[in-house]
Amino acid sequence: MSTARTRLPALAAAGALTLLLTACGGAAGGAPTSGGTLTVGLGGGATCVDPQQTFNFSSAAMARTVVDSLTDQDPRTGEIRPWLADSWEVNADATEYTFRLREGVTFSDGTPFDAAALAANLDYIKSLGAKSSRGAAYLVNYAGTTVVDPRTAVVSFSAPSAPFLVGTSTLVFGMLSPATTQLTPEQRCQGELVGTGPFVMDSYVQDQTATVLRRAGYAWPSSLSTHQGEAILERIEFVWQPVPNVRAGSLASGQTDVAMSLETQDVAQIEAAGGTVQRGTMPGLPGSFIVNSTRPQLADPAVRQALEIGIDRESVVRTVLGTSFDPATSIVTSNLREYSDMSSMLAPDPARATALLDTAGWIPGVDGIRARDGVRLEIGITYSDDFGAFYTSLMQLVQQQLQAIGIGVRLNSVTQAGLVDAQSTRDFDTLVTTITESDPDIVRSIIQTRSPDTALLESSGLQALFTRQQAESDEAARTATWAEIQRIVLENGIVVPLFEGTQLTGIGPSVTGVRQDFKSMVSFYDTARTE
Known part of the structure; x- marks a missing residue:
């Protein structure tokens, strides 16, 4: 068995606060404050918000607020880091992965995240077939998950599957509650999602708006996050703005705080208005x-x-x-x-x-x-x-x-x-x-x-x-x-x-802590307002 990676202490992540807020946020106008509402302009329609079914940067921005993954991937080094899994072991031919799960994690409906819930999620993703093209690629030889005890699961493959560990860090393996795995794919597409994440879905109207609210008691962020405990923001409102220059104009004028999927010609307008543009290479x-x-x-x-x-x-x-x-x-x-x-x-x-x-x-x-x-x-x-x-x-x-x-x-x-x-x-x-x-x-x-x-x-x-x-x-x-x-x-x-490929994310001057993950998708867990 290969040596497992162990979970980093919370202090190690907290110690990077100043660096990451500078690297991942906008031009701060003051000290970050708890609470407040963030308004995000999304590009294009999100016909399905279920993270296990779709790949779309608009869908991903919303879904990531609701779900956590087993692992995370360092955007600078590519290293796989702990999240819902404290540690893991991989056998020599990459046909068996043993995960030790984090203690005390719950879904927002109160049910525990345990090895049985992990198994239910992997089985569901496998059953989706072509509806989960990314999941299917990582689970092509999936043979099943064995529940050893509530905190230990063994994921088995019938043939070598070295890419799977990286897959566990991606949004497609965002964990949803056992009750959610009983819903139809269509129900999940329309926002009926219960995850372990720092926010809960409050409303979702396809191609119009969506709102997520801060979850009370959240305490298990990724080891790459810059703070512990509940999300800093109280509320995030997502609005559809399919035309790029409309998204850029809304951000520049202060109507929105974050603009997704910008184009090159939008950068100068946002910077002239005091905002910043994150640039992330899409791997x-x-x-x-x-x-x-x-x-x-x-x-x-x-x-x-x-x-x-x-x-x-x-x-x-x-x-x-x-x-x-x-x-x-x-x-x-x-x-x-x-x-x-x-x-x-x-x-x-x-x-x-x-x-x-x-x-x-x-x-x-x-x-x-x-x-x-x-x-x-x-x-x-x-x-x-x-x-x-x-x-x-x-x-x-x-x-x-x-x-x-x-x-x-x-x-x-x-x-x-x-x-x-x-x-x-x-x-x-x-x-x-x-x-x-x-x-x-x-x-x-x-x-x-x-x-x-x-x-x-x-x-x-x-x-x-x-x-x-x-x-x-x-x-x-x-x-x-x-x-x-x-x-x-x-x-x-x-x-x-x-x-x-490059993902350009515009950030207003009163916002800090917007983090792009390895795939250049945004995370708002560490995000704060400075006004």
Whole structure:
């Protein structure tokens, strides 16, 4: 069994108060005070607020106030830290996890959080199947949970599952009461949630407003929190503001205190009004092109390699997104522990890209677009502006850069539903996608489910490496395996990364202690007003 991580003393977390309030809050206008109401502007609709079913930053902001997770993940180091679990042990092949649960934790309906409640939550998440895509990914080989005693649970898997420990820190494993696990998924989506968290759901009207109230007697925050006991705020009101500049304007004018999911152009307005903007890299798969190497043009490895080095990521990202986003330097984001810097393989080199295409027999036509054996070197890029209005501007710059080396590009902007359809049918040349998750195994999942060329995954050795990394509970060994995966994926042009996703959260000048977790989702437990 590997050595368990033990829970940090409360004083250790409290000792970081000054540092974290400065790093995670707004520009303080005075000493934090207990009580008060915080108003949060949310971006986009939250059609389901159940943390175990949905992934949406608006939903997450609300759900995190109501639920706690077994563990937490340090946003600076990626280390897994105690929360509802005091400690844990993992066996050598990552098929068995033994959790020792924190004593005295209760749900807001008064029932205890114990090993049986943990088992009920994991069983429920597993039963949700596709309705809990993130949970399903972490529980793919889940075999059940054994209740040893009220404070000890053993979670078993039928095959190695090294990513599971990281999964326990995520919102999808936010713990809900046994009574809540008896509700239908639809009931839970509409706000019928009872958790162990520092707030309780008071009201929820989909796509309009929601309110949570401070829970009396709360006493079990994450070891990363800056204070102990009940939440500082008395009340949080969430309002839907789907248009980014409306959220920014409301914050700048003082109508709201926090604005979620801002865009780059909103930063200056908020800072000019005395607020601050938190910038958090969303871990997982960067904004990337998934390449369909079964298409005639893209079956040629020279074309796929030319795509990788024919794009000047620095120029594209800085022109459209400024300094709020970073160019991608691998197929996993730079804040994951398994990340390897592959920037040398992605450095822009139009001359080399041109030489690769020349050697492969792709000859420029009269319009500059190349062809070979009667096949025109033209590819489609399928993407969705539903994930941000900036996507079209990014794709247009990529289109210009690739056309400069003789690759024609058709831009295919679709709805989010259209993108999902293209993914499921694998009907695309290249498809732009990004996904946020705390473990790189989600990148494995995306490649295996999105890439139409399963033969290439097998012949390149990736399938075997994907299986190996799922069994490696040793951090160094798993990082080494992922370094090899990143190299092979880029060598074969299976994924062409472009930019790292960023979550921009605006915070008013009278607010402190808004904390972004490892996935850049916000937590309001340590938040206070200073007026």
